Amino acid sequence: MTPREAALNALCEVDEGINLKDALGKIFERDELKEDDRSLANELAFGTLRHREQIDQMLRETYIGDFANLDLVLTNVLRIAVYQYLFLDRIPIYAIVNEAANFGRTIKERGLINAVLRGIIRNKRVQALRIPKAWVLEKIVDAYPVEGEKIIESFKIRPTPYIRINLLKNSVEEAETRLDTIDLEHKKANWFPEFKAVSRLGTIINSSFMKDGYISIQDEAQGLICHLTAPKPGEKIVDLCAAPGSKTTYIAELMENNGMIVAVEVSDVRMKMVVENAIRLGITIIRPILADGRNYTIEGMDKVVVDAPCSNSGVIAKRPEVKERVNSKVIWRLAKLQYDLISNAAEFLRVGGSLIYSTCSILPQENEEVIELFLRNHSNFIVEPASNFTPIGDRYLKVLPGDYCCDGVFAARLKKTE
Numbered sequence: 001m002t003p004r005e006a007a008l009n010a011l012c013e014v015d016e017g018i019n020l021k022d023a024l025g026k027i028f029e030r031d032e033l034k035e036d037d038r039s040l041a042n043e044l045a046f047g048t049l050r051h052r053e054q055i056d057q058m059l060r061e062t063y064i065g066d067f068a069n070l071d072l073v074l075t076n077v078l079r080i081a082v083y084q085y086l087f088l089d090r091i092p093i094y095a096i097v098n099e100a101a102n103f104g105r106t107i108k109e110r111g112l113i114n115a116v117l118r119g120i121i122r123n124k125r126v127q128a129l130r131i132p133k134a135w136v137l138e139k140i141v142d143a144y145p146v147e148g149e150k151i152i153e154s155f156k157i158r159p160t161p162y163i164r165i166n167l168l169k170n171s172v173e174e175a176e177t178r179l180d181t182i183d184l185e186h187k188k189a190n191w192f193p194e195f196k197a198v199s200r201l202g203t204i205i206n207s208s209f210m211k212d213g214y215i216s217i218q219d220e221a222q223g224l225i226c227h228l229t230a231p232k233p234g235e236k237i238v239d240l241c242a243a244p245g246s247k248t249t250y251i252a253e254l255m256e257n258n259g260m261i262v263a264v265e266v267s268d269v270r271m272k273m274v275v276e277n278a279i280r281l282g283i284t285i286i287r288p289i290l291a292d293g294r295n296y297t298i299e300g301m302d303k304v305v306v307d308a309p310c311s312n313s314g315v316i317a318k319r320p321e322v323k324e325r326v327n328s329k330v331i332w333r334l335a336k337l338q339y340d341l342i343s344n345a346a347e348f349l350r351v352g353g354s355l356i357y358s359t360c361s362i363l364p365q366e367n368e369e370v371i372e373l374f375l376r377n378h379s380n381f382i383v384e385p386a387s388n389f390t391p392i393g394d395r396y397l398k399v400l401p402g403d404y405c406c407d408g409v410f411a412a413r414l415k416k417t418e
Contacts, residue, residue, distance in 0.1 A: 001031040004080060004099060007044035011076040014321050020049060021318075035202045043158070048076075048083040049320035050156050053134055055082045062119040074113065077103040081117055093121060134323040136313050136363075139331075143364055147400055151362070154402030155316040161201045162406075164218040164246075165194040166281050168253055178209050190404045191391045192227070195220045197405070213281040218246045221399045221406035225307065225358045226250045228389045228397050228411050233258035235302040240293040240345050243270030245277035245286075247307055252283045264289045264296050294340045297347070303354050304345040308338040310359035310366050314401055314408020331365050338370045346378055349416045354384060358411035362400060367410040371396075374414070384413040 006027050013023040024045060028038060048055065059078055060067045067075075081100035085093065097117050104110030141148035163186075165175040172193050179186050179196070184203050189195035201217060204210050210217075231237060231251045239248045242263035252261055263286050265271040271288055278286045289296065293306070311326045311334060312319045342357050349355060357374075359366050375381060386393030393411075401408040 001027070001033065003033065003037045003040035003044060004103075006031070006033065006037075006041035007048065007080055008073070008076050008103065010041070010045045011048060011079065012072055014049065015072055015076070019319075020045060020321055038202055039200065043088070044080050044083065046158075046318075046320060047087060048079050050317065051083055051087070052079060052320070053323065055079050055086075058082060058120055058123075059116065062123065063116050071109075073103070074109060077113060078116055081113070082120060085117070085121065097121075135328070136311065136316075136323055136326040139363055140313065143362070144400070147402075151401050151408075155320070157317060157402075159219075159315075159317045159407075160405040161198050162189060162218060162220045163196050163198055163201075163204065164216045164223060164250060165196070166214055166216065166253060167194055168257055168282055169212075170214050175214060178214060182207055182209065189220045190406065191220065192223060195223055211280065216246060216249065216277070216281065218250065219407040221404065221409045222246060222360075223250060224390050224392070224397060224399065225305075225356065225409060225411045226254060228358075228386055228393075228413050229303055229305055229354075229356045230389050231255045231259075231303065235259045236262075236300065238262045238264060238298060238301050238304045238345070238348050240264050240296070240304060240306045240341060241308060242274050242288075243267065245274035247305065248274055248286060249277050249281050249283055251305070252278070252285055253281070255285065257283055257285055259285055261286045262289055262298060262301075263287065264291050264293050266290070266292045294337075294344050296344070299348065300350050301348045301353060302350065303356065304348050305356045305358070306338075306342050306345050307358045308334075308341050308366075310334055310338070310361040311363060312360055313366075314360045314362040314399075314410070317401065318407070331363065335365050335370055338366060339373060342370070342374055343378075346374075346381065346416065351416055351418055353416050355381070355414045355416070356411060357414070358397075358409060360407055360409050362398070362408045362410065367398075367412075368396070371412045371414070380418045381414045381416055384415045386411065386413060389413065 010023040014020050077100050081096050084096045101110045101113045104113050137152055140151055165172055182203055185199035186196040189197050226247055231254045233256045242248045243265045248263050263274050268290055271290055275288055312322045316322050345355055385395050386397035390397055397411040399406055399409045
């Protein structure tokens, strides 16, 4: 299988409702591709999806006929080719057209692909970037009138990969030496020495360094949320939406594997990921509980972390399919779920304990508005300013996409006073 075939198959699966990362993962498991080929397949698939709105507008203007009813495979063949033409200048134009035409299953299809692409190439006007029309992008601009354009532009840039060094198994210096032995470029991250920005993840994912638990893959902004939690050895903590376990395990590492973390997850498949990560990292304080976080009960906890399901509007660079799937109904449903989760989590805490609420959304409807509603209905909670615990943030912790080459995240820390 070629990288273009892998990207094409993955994009067709996205149109059927599959997550792009999952679609590519299954393809890579099934078909052996070299690392460079995997990188190109990732680039083509994620890049095409990030720019799909812009690409589809160009195709609509060029294609003679009803573009909305064009065959799904042909549509994605054209999308990938237009993405290559606009954003991958290292690929010759003739190669883009020829390779795309080769996907045609008949002479007619090959002729159509050739004609559409040559029409786009000749039409310089359609290369201009267009104002985003996706609902979620409009809401981002509404919420951030000053930063909105910068945020949207950041979604078009390949995200910086980060790794987290497991300090239970090796020091930062020891890990850096191991990274050097596998010839992986790495550099200092924004805030924490145990995080490193790396050039690529392909080398790491299947390495013994990863499999033996010396490192994990985690965006540094997600690590900020764990520091907002400020876990201490010996504490009793609940992670109410634990999968896949990145935050759960990092909190355990910050606790020096001393204490107890109750990891609650509603999906048995996703819970398996939490358990496997804990075993790989040598963590023994995590207690997995399969339950719906809205109904689970426990008492006397020092802290509860609610990393709630959300729109993923802060990570569109990694999850470009969000642009097509998020609308007002989705946000309303998520906000209700988020409120129900933290309302139930509030009952877990001892007096003086803290509730940490977080999302990878940057929409106020899922963040500030959820917290404000919670505080109006729970007078025994107050906000503990994020600035007391993290190197950035004020009342709340917020990272906007594009600011630190990290995920967009929001988090609030609330203290139970009585």
